[in-house]
Amino acid sequence: MSGLNDVLARLDERAEASLSELIEFASIPSVSAQPDHQPDMERAATWLAERLQRAGLKIVERWPTAGHTAVYAEDLDAGEDAPTLLVYGHYDVQPPDPLEKWHTPPFTPTVKGERLYGRGVSDDKGPLLLTVQVVDAYLSTLGKLPLNLKFLFEGEEEVGSAHLNELVAQNAGRLKADFVLSADGGMWSASVPSLTVSARGLAALELTVRGPAKDLHSGRHGGSVHNPLHALAALIAGLHDESGRVTVPGFYDGIAELTPQQRGGIQQLPFGDEAYLTQTGAPAVYGESGYSTLERQWHRPTLEVNGMWGGYTGEGTKTVLPSEAHAKMTCRLVPGQEPERIAALLRQHLEDNLPPGVTLEIHAGDHGARAYRLPEDHPGAVVAREVLAELYGKPPLDVGMGGSIPVLETFQSVLGLDTVFFSFAVGDEDIHAPNEFFRVPRLAEGQRAWAQFWWTLGEKTDE
Template identity: 50%
Template sequence: MAFPAAVDEYLTGRCARWIGELGEFLAIPSISALSAHRADMERAAAWLAGRLRAAGLEEVRVDPLPDGHPVVRGGWHHLPGAPTLLLYGHYDVQPVDPESAWTTPPFTPTVRDGAIYARGASDDKGQVLMQVLAVEAWLRTVGRLPLNVEFLVEGEEEIGSPHLGAYIAAHQAELAADAAVISDTPMYAPGVPALCYGLRGLCNLEVEVRGPAQDLHSGVYGGAVANPAHALAAILAGLHDAAGRVTVPGFYDGVVPLSPAEREEWARLPFSEAGFLAETGAPDLFGEAGYTTLERIWGRPTLEVNGLWSGFTGEGRKTIIPARARAKLSCRLVPDQDPGQVLAAVADAIRAACPPGVEVEVLPGEADPAILLPREHPAVLAARRAVAALWDREPAFIRMGGSIPVVDTFQRNLGLPSVLLGFALPDEHFHAPDEHFHLDNFLRGARTLARLWQEYGDSR
């Protein structure tokens, strides 16, 4: 059927109201990482549940999690035979420090230059609200949705979703769906919506090199005892070659090479090396030889030192041989690296590189695989058509260098592909002071999602 004009008009005709509502949601300081905000978490969950009910959703509820922040749920399931979408988002936000760096207070939402400024504006309250508005527009105009939906909005995304896996396992039947739609990613660029079909995986480890029992006087002992900081430097320096390639034996095992077609597709995306460099503030770009910048961050695995410490780091000098030296490392992984095998290979390489006179211990952390999502799934094709209808262009098919663990959980535990379609812009300061969300993308995003519901519903 033709897309009902009333749905679109419902959304475009009430933009002042939507912005006011987004402001209410953003004014609640739902910082999941800080226990002082526990009551705010409950307020934010309650606000959202109320908004789902007002949108016409049914069986809306707030599920408390023991030792965690509640999950907000709600659904509409009146079209047997039509597909079902699981709509995921999160209502928790990052901490705000340094608060002094905000132009306006982080929980006093302020509109300027066409954007709303507040913590959580684009990550992810604004994007969650887009989904709710799209549903409401259908229910309040046509009186029904073109498919079935189930909302799952969590409050622990910014702290690593420690309880979500267990929650999903316990509610598997209720969450059964054909695909998930997640609006928690950016567009590729202004005016260029993106469907993200690949995410890198992640594994972490910590290394400790131990030498003397305590810090030693470098005059009394220096020259006769191995220095753990030297040993750690040697171990870490040996993990890459001068061309930026990881030297760990087996590290690249399983890496699916980028296809010529994919490389060509990425090469056609508008990309400014100068703009990217300016974003980083680094003196220059640097990476694995033979790959472009986009290929390096989207399609190649990395091994990074995230932190490093040893000995005396205060002001002035203290001439010691440190007792210990430590480093935190993480690897970004690509398909089809096995995260456990990568962790083991890195740990083995570190142990093998330990020089005489010191001992090394490797403490492995979590390991999550990279993900490649289908590009030809009917839900993805529906998203593509919805974007084309609203943005006068095809979405960019992109990968991302970061990780969204819930995508793996949906795929592995519920057998669901995810459609990653978000409308934030890459420079909207997620996790940083002056986070904001452009209101034109907020409104056009809601319209795009309303269209997606129909395109996918019609496809079956």
């Protein structure tokens, strides 16, 4: 363990520098969804590639895609008998809208107490960067890694990892590994160590309801033709029943009921609806009846409208009966639900329930991912539990993840690899929302955990 202690000591020495690097990285507005930010995406990829090189990795490559560039690096000096991990993360971030709700500028990362505020600091630049800083500590102290490492950092996670499948398939040989260790994901709570063992899948649709060919005066024409806003509202209102269940026929087909173990595990968690409401500021919890809040978040599928718009939305009044109304929606899926089938069922349901007097156009969203479950006895899960138990002085809890990481599906289906989540982001850090933050102490905790994870996995194989 003396080797590992040197690495940890080096990480301690560099604690301040590590935070400065994260601030620098997160000040690049790498918003993958917005074409205007294309130069920033390139800047972020360059910054990351240079940091990997400075860490001592001799092979660092930029892998272009039809979309945004991925950054790849490797160090296979541990040799063929040592285990090989594929480390995954993403350097792109969500759009910062609504801008006016930020208390500090989203791309001027700002430390306040133990929190660093800025777009992408938690999702996923902090958790990603710390893995590179651990490599740096290993190579600058010991001159070598305790196992073989491959890094794949993509730039399209926030837009559904559109080209990653293709990229991974093309480079399947080089990406071979024992499993994927993901810097993306996030722990369930800052105070209780946890291991994420499931993630929900995703299916997305966008729809346009059309009425008159042009906007009409709502006084002259109101009552004559159907208002697309009314028709859209009726369509959306019809997607859930009064018990909060999705009404789309077949939506719940093939889903297993929660096991007594799953329900029991959740009941043991230190989770309370009241604290959750304080955290989110919502007036009440709400959702499918018969399930607790965490059961709904982790093990039940949902359908959420993410955006809805039409007509006059500016200042003052405009008495218009608009020509069009729009909505974007996504479903979160659980095992047993195929994204394509769910999207098709939803599409059929919307078409079957279209109110009279309007037409409907449906576009498939660019996302799509199956739900994921990590096997209980997976070697990566075993090591992760050990490391977290030592770091936090108590065994981690198995938790689910409401969100989706489409790459899970890619790694599973293209490379046949399981993914172990080992992110040090926390679920309450307002990712995808204004005032996203990352807990500064988690940078050091994450570094220590990753250093130990690699060390332990390397040792286990030596035995």
